[in-house]
Amino acid sequence: MTEPELEPVYLDYAASTPVDPAVAEAMIECLRAQGGWGNPSSTHVFGRRAAERIEAARRQVAALIGACPEEIVFTSGATESDNMALLGIARANAHRGRHVVSSRIEHKAVLDPCKHLQREGFAVTLLTPGRSGTIDPRAVTAALRPDTVLVSLMLVNNETGVIQDIEAISALCRDRGIPFHTDAAQAVGRIPIDVHSLAIDFMSFTAHKLYGPKGIGALYVRAGAKPHLQPLTFGGGQEKGLRPGTLPTHQIVGFGVACERAGALLGQESERLMLLREALWSRLASLGGTHLNGEGEPRVPGILNVSFEGVEGESLVKGLGELAVSTGSACNSASAEPSYVLRALGRDTELAQSSLRFSFGRFTTAAELERAANAVRRELERLRALSPASEGPEDVRAAWPTRTGGAGIMGEAGGPGQEVWVRFRLQVRHGSVCSASFKAYGCPHTLAVAAWLAARLEGRSRAELIPGRPEDWARELAVPVEKLGRLLRIEDALHECLRHWPAEV
Numbered sequence: 001m002t003e004p005e006l007e008p009v010y011l012d013y014a015a016s017t018p019v020d021p022a023v024a025e026a027m028i029e030c031l032r033a034q035g036g037w038g039n040p041s042s043t044h045v046f047g048r049r050a051a052e053r054i055e056a057a058r059r060q061v062a063a064l065i066g067a068c069p070e071e072i073v074f075t076s077g078a079t080e081s082d083n084m085a086l087l088g089i090a091r092a093n094a095h096r097g098r099h100v101v102s103s104r105i106e107h108k109a110v111l112d113p114c115k116h117l118q119r120e121g122f123a124v125t126l127l128t129p130g131r132s133g134t135i136d137p138r139a140v141t142a143a144l145r146p147d148t149v150l151v152s153l154m155l156v157n158n159e160t161g162v163i164q165d166i167e168a169i170s171a172l173c174r175d176r177g178i179p180f181h182t183d184a185a186q187a188v189g190r191i192p193i194d195v196h197s198l199a200i201d202f203m204s205f206t207a208h209k210l211y212g213p214k215g216i217g218a219l220y221v222r223a224g225a226k227p228h229l230q231p232l233t234f235g236g237g238q239e240k241g242l243r244p245g246t247l248p249t250h251q252i253v254g255f256g257v258a259c260e261r262a263g264a265l266l267g268q269e270s271e272r273l274m275l276l277r278e279a280l281w282s283r284l285a286s287l288g289g290t291h292l293n294g295e296g297e298p299r300v301p302g303i304l305n306v307s308f309e310g311v312e313g314e315s316l317v318k319g320l321g322e323l324a325v326s327t328g329s330a331c332n333s334a335s336a337e338p339s340y341v342l343r344a345l346g347r348d349t350e351l352a353q354s355s356l357r358f359s360f361g362r363f364t365t366a367a368e369l370e371r372a373a374n375a376v377r378r379e380l381e382r383l384r385a386l387s388p389a390s391e392g393p394e395d396v397r398a399a400w401p402t403r404t405g406g407a408g409i410m411g412e413a414g415g416p417g418q419e420v421w422v423r424f425r426l427q428v429r430h431g432s433v434c435s436a437s438f439k440a441y442g443c444p445h446t447l448a449v450a451a452w453l454a455a456r457l458e459g460r461s462r463a464e465l466i467p468g469r470p471e472d473w474a475r476e477l478a479v480p481v482e483k484l485g486r487l488l489r490i491e492d493a494l495h496e497c498l499r500h501w502p503a504e505v
């Protein structure tokens with residue numbers, strides 16, 4: 001009998017948190033409740049029941065961030081809240097100026113609206129963080145112009161977990177009368193937040209990052225800041241006309257319960273998670289060649305972002321099937337670039353490519369993180385041993401005689417710091433390959449193709465050494481066409497072998 005396969009350890013809380021059972025219960029109850037399904041805008045009893053539930057939830061949401069219930073505008077999530085804030089504030093203030101300040105490490109939900117604003121004729125200054133991932137308040141001051149109408153800087157970075165000095169930044173904006181928005185999707189429920197003491201005018205957050213359901217979030221709009229915000233959509237006038245549309249009662253009820261629980265558990269949870277994070281880091285640091293991204297800065301307890309020297313992140317993740325983690329590598333993601341956040345922190349491409357983000361929370365146990373650290377150790381050792389970098393200069397020779405009367409040859413392409421680095425070694429006797437081995441560093445496609453080729457070289461003569469064309473390998477191993485360049489590098493290594501092929505053996 002085989003053991004039933006273990007469910008992977010979920011270490012991607014920064015992408016989305018599991019829904020708390022109490023939240024799910026409250027949502028189901030709401031959907032089933034007598035009249036809870038009414039349209040909250042209706043004035044009859046069915047509508048009033050729904051509206052009452054929504055207002056109770058609005059109080060729970062507001063309480064978590066120190067706001068008044070009237071300052072909460074429900075949205076579909078942080079992406080919508082960010083869009084509302086960026087586009088809505090800039091447009092509402094366009095008559096005063098057309099300059100916006102944000103940063104390079106924002107979520108795409110802020111960066112993409114920034115690009116859109118540029119197309120609308122706004123100038124956007126994107127600040128670069130220091131090496132540890134924080135934006136210096138002095139850099140914000142320096143970036144402000146007489147025509148600046150909005151500063152938007154995130155509270156907690158979703159990749160590194162670094163907490164920005166929002167207190168100083170929001171205060172300097174308030175002093176100058178410039179509206180300040182913060183994307184707090186990773187912060188709300190994870191660190192204590194009091195919007196009023198922080199001089200925040202607008203704040204985005206979302207339920208599914210704090211054990212609530214997807215598809216519901218909020219934009220905090222400070223009482224008095226409403227004139228700075230123009231709605232993006234128009235309809236039935238709900239949410240003070242800022243975000244019209246029938247409110248999803250059960251989603252909002254779930255959001256409310258999630259906020260209440262987050263507030264109640266915050267103190268004990270952050271202490272527990274901090275200890276878990278430090279234990280995980282000390283295990284990983286002991287593996288050597290590890291870099292903590294965001295080191296030395298205040299960080300949320302549930303995120304640990306580490307770069308591992310000498311391995312590629314996507315390959316690391318591929319071998320970590322028992323863990324659900326995310327990587328800053330871009331091998332399989334839609335964008336061609338490795339983590340722009342880690343690059344902005346000054347990490348070189350290779351270290352940005354080799355990063356893993358471990359994010360954990362309410363349901364994570366110490367045993368799960370121990371299992372994670374053990375799995376990482378195993379994979380790291382395997383990939384590092386597979387890498388050409390594992391061999392010393394004395395092992396790297398182009399051609400050499402062998403004891404069996406044949407010859408050894410080597411072909412290499414790429415090198416340290418490049419996205420592909422492969423090395424083939426062949427033993428040639430009586431005009432054909434009698435054994436082949438390889439070393440490789442790179443994305444999973446690179447490793448797979450190198451291994452696949454090495455297994456096919458035995459028995460081949462010089463004339464037929466290379467089994468087909470890179471296009472064929474790509475088809476055979478389902479490598480996306482964008483990665484063909486990497487396969488061409490691998491082919492280069494085989495061509496290099498041909499150049500060293502012994503004259504007669």
Ligand SMILES: *Cc1c(COP(=O)(O)O)cnc(C)c1O
Nearest residue numbers: 077078079107109158185186206
């Ligand atoms: C998750 C996240 C978002 C997007 O939130 P959604 O509710 O999924 O739209 C925006 N900003 C940050 C920092 C996030 O972590």
